[in-house]
Amino acid sequence: xxxxxxxxxxxxxxxxxxxxxxxxxxxxxxxxxxxxxxxxxxxxxxxxxxxxxxxxxxxxxxxxxxxxxxxxxxxxxxxxxxxxxxxxxxxxxxxxxxxxxxxxxxxxxxxxxxxxxxxxxxxxxxxxxxxxxxxxxxxxxxxxxxxxxxxxxxxxxxxxxxxxxxxxxxxxxxxxxxxxxxxxxxxxxxxxxxxxxxxxxxxxxxxxxxxxxxxxxxxxxxxxxxxxxxxxxxxxxxxxxxxxxxxxxxxxxxxxxxxxxxxxxxxxxxxxxxxxxxxxxxxxxxxxxxxxxxxxxxxxxxxxxxxxxxxxxxxxxxxxxxxxxxxxxxxxxxxxxxxxxxxxxxxxxxxxxxxxxxxxxxxxxxxxxxxxxxxxxxxxxxxxxxxxxxxxxxxxxxxxxxxxxxxxxxxxxxxxxxxxxxxxxxxxxxxxxxxxxxxxxxxxxxxxxxxxxxxxxxx
Numbered sequence: 001x002x003x004x005x006x007x008x009x010x011x012x013x014x015x016x017x018x019x020x021x022x023x024x025x026x027x028x029x030x031x032x033x034x035x036x037x038x039x040x041x042x043x044x045x046x047x048x049x050x051x052x053x054x055x056x057x058x059x060x061x062x063x064x065x066x067x068x069x070x071x072x073x074x075x076x077x078x079x080x081x082x083x084x085x086x087x088x089x090x091x092x093x094x095x096x097x098x099x100x101x102x103x104x105x106x107x108x109x110x111x112x113x114x115x116x117x118x119x120x121x122x123x124x125x126x127x128x129x130x131x132x133x134x135x136x137x138x139x140x141x142x143x144x145x146x147x148x149x150x151x152x153x154x155x156x157x158x159x160x161x162x163x164x165x166x167x168x169x170x171x172x173x174x175x176x177x178x179x180x181x182x183x184x185x186x187x188x189x190x191x192x193x194x195x196x197x198x199x200x201x202x203x204x205x206x207x208x209x210x211x212x213x214x215x216x217x218x219x220x221x222x223x224x225x226x227x228x229x230x231x232x233x234x235x236x237x238x239x240x241x242x243x244x245x246x247x248x249x250x251x252x253x254x255x256x257x258x259x260x261x262x263x264x265x266x267x268x269x270x271x272x273x274x275x276x277x278x279x280x281x282x283x284x285x286x287x288x289x290x291x292x293x294x295x296x297x298x299x300x301x302x303x304x305x306x307x308x309x310x311x312x313x314x315x316x317x318x319x320x321x322x323x324x325x326x327x328x329x330x331x332x333x334x335x336x337x338x339x340x341x342x343x344x345x346x347x348x349x350x351x352x353x354x355x356x357x358x359x360x361x362x363x364x365x366x367x368x369x370x371x372x373x374x375x376x377x378x379x380x381x382x383x384x385x386x387x388x389x390x391x392x393x394x395x396x397x398x399x400x401x402x403x404x405x406x407x408x409x410x411x412x413x414x415x416x417x418x419x420x421x422x423x424x425x426x427x428x429x430x431x432x433x434x435x436x437x438x439x440x441x442x443x444x445x446x447x448x449x450x451x452x453x454x455x456x457x458x459x
Contacts, residue, residue: 039089040093040095040096043089043090043093043096044096044099044355047090047096047354047355047358047359048351048354048355050072050076050358051068051069051072051354051355051357051358052354054068054069054071054072055068055069055354056068058071065176065180066173066176066177066180066357066448067445067448067449069354069357069358069361070173070357070358070360070361070444070445070448071361071445072358072361073357073358073359073360073361073362073363073364074361074362074364074366074441074445075361076090076358076361076362077091077361077362077363077364077365078364078365078366078367081366081367087362090359090362091359091362091363096355096359097359099352099355100352100355100356100359100360101285101356102352103349103352103353103354103355103356103357104172104286104353104356105271105272105275105285105286105289106271106289106345106348106349106352106353107172107175107176107179107286107349107352107353107356108171108172108175108286108287108289108290108293109267109268109271109289109290109292109293109345110179110293110345110346110349111175111178111179111184111193111290111293112271112289112290112291112292112293112294113267113293113296113345114179114184114185114293115184115185115190115193115293115294116185117239117243117294119185119190120190120193120194120294122190123187123190123191123194123399124194126191126194126395126396126397126399127190127191127192127193127194127195127197127198128194128195128198129392129395130191130192130194130195130198130392130393130395130396130404130408131194131195131196131197131198131199131202131392132198132202133391133392133395134167134169134195134199134388134389134391134392134408135167135198135199135202135203135206136167137387137388137391137392138163138166138167138384138385138388138389139163139164139166139167139206139388140163141163141166141384141385141387141388142159142162142163142164142165142166142167142381142384142385142388143159143160143162143163143164144159144163145384146162146380146381146384147159147162147163150377150380150381151377151431151432151435154432155427157210157213157214157427158422158427158428158432160210160213160214161210161214161418161419161421161422161425161427161428162381162432162436163206164203164206164207164210164418164422165411165415165418165419165422165436165439166381166384166385166388166411166415166439167199167202167203167206167388168199168203168411168414168415168417168418169195169196169199169200169203169389169408169409169410169411169414170410170411170414170415170444171192171193171196171199171200171286172286172356172357173357173360173410173444173447173448174192174196174407174408174409174410174447174451175192175193175196176353176357177407177447177448177451177452177455178192178407178455181452181455181456183455186399186400187398187399187400188396188399188400188403188404188407189407190399191396191399191404192403192404192407192408193290195392195404195408196408197235197287197290199408200231200283200284200286200287201228201231201232201235201283203414203418204227204231204282204283204284205224205227205228207418207421208223208224208227209224211421211425214425214427215425227282230281230282230283231281231283234277234278234281234283234287234288234291235287235291238274238277238288238291238292238295239291239294239295242270242274242291242292242295243294243295246270246295246296249266250263250266253266260344263344264344264345267292267296267344267345268345268348270292270295270296271288271289271292271293272289273288273292274288274289274291274292275288275289275292276288278291284414360444363416364437364440364441364444365437366441368434368437368438369438371434374431374434374435374438375438377435378434378435378436378438378439378442379438379442381435381436381438381439382438382439382442382443385409385411385439385443386409386443389405389406389408389409390402390405390406390409391405392404392405392408393405393406393407393408400454400458402454403451403454403455403458406447406450406451406454407447407451409443409446409447410443410444410447411439411440411443411444415436415439415440415443416436416437416440419433419436419437419440
């Protein structure tokens with residue numbers, strides 16, 4: 001059966017009229033003299049509806065929705081280049097930034113809910129190898145090869161920060177591509193997710209070491225060991241303790257309220273609490289949200305159906321004649337039941353997640369492309385950034401080395417954070433920062449279409 005196109009070709013005027021109307025909303029706000037809260041509500045309405053309009057356009061030409069949201073952000077963030085400054089305040093607004101942070105936390109919570117811990121453990125060795133190599137090779141290339149070669153005359157601390165930035169990985173972008181294409185349960189996706197957690201820990205260690213070298217001129221082994229111990233202790237402890245507590249707390253809360261609202265509150269509150277705890281000990285909040293998702297194992301038939309139904313099915317399981325049919329039926333029922341948690345969280349993701357990706361795109365400053373020399377250097381740095389992660393993909397074994405390698409390529413907001421730390425410490429000038437911004441732009445924007453092509457080619 002033919003499906004109707006997402007944007008009907010017979011109604012282009014209606015579609016573009018909606019775009020123009022959304023673009024005029026900020027003018028209305030300024031004319032009305034609305035306060036900051038009122039403007040923020042309007043910005044959110046603009047981002048949400050624009051993202052919903054642009055995402056189907058990206059999907060219609062074969063790309064994941066996240067690319068449409070990123071490109072929308074790039075377009076809105078660079079309208080000043082054509083004399084339109086209405087959207088400048090969005091990227092700098094702390095309330096919008098907080099909602100965007102919630103968006104990536106919700107996204108990683110969703111990914112964690114759709115990931116089986118047992119499946120993640122199976123690829124643990126490969127994920128560790130990919131994550132370790134994906135940190136070491138880009139760092140060495142940036143700090144000791146590409147940096148001194150393309151940017152001679154800089155201090156060693158500058159090159160170290162360049163290496164640290166190249167070592168970063170933004171799992172939110174890759175995770176969204178896997179999720180949009182329904183590939184989260186593939187071995188490649190599990191390796192990328194596991195490697196991203198290791199990348200975050202090792203990247204944190206590298207950033208702490210480099211920062212200490214800049215500030216104090218030295219770094220202690222004890223400080224590095226303490227960072228690693230905190231990270232490992234948090235991940236292992238939160239998952240082990242949480243999986244012991246979660247089943248009992250679920251049953252206890254169900255006695256108070258067996259409706260879906262209680263389950264929703266439990267899952268979301270756990271995700272936010274562990275995200276806060278990760279941030280409190282110096283880890284990225286998204287790692288806490290991902291760990292929270294792993295606490296809730298898929299619900300099987302006996303966990304979500306009434307005892308009466310289970311009792312009715314039990315005799316069929318003992319009957320030799322009906323056993324083959326039940327063996328085929330139960331996995332199907334369990335499969336649908338197992339998605340109850342993530343389906344419950346999905347609607348809130350429709351609101352928060354696009355804000356994160358649009359805002360990430362708005363951080364991209366296309367004016368940095370105006371200097372040909374900086375662009376040439378940035379292309380060399382980008383090539384090293386991509387090559388370092390692709391080299392890590394070769395340690396993925398039969399899971400798909402190119403998919404895993406490209407899955408580790410995006411630097412996104414993580415690369416920008418590393419670069420901002422270097423800039424605040426005074427070891428990066430404007431030229432170096434522009435080089436890194438261009439590298440972040442390219443690795444963020446080229447990964448979704450390349451990864452989509454590889455995944456569809458493998459299918």
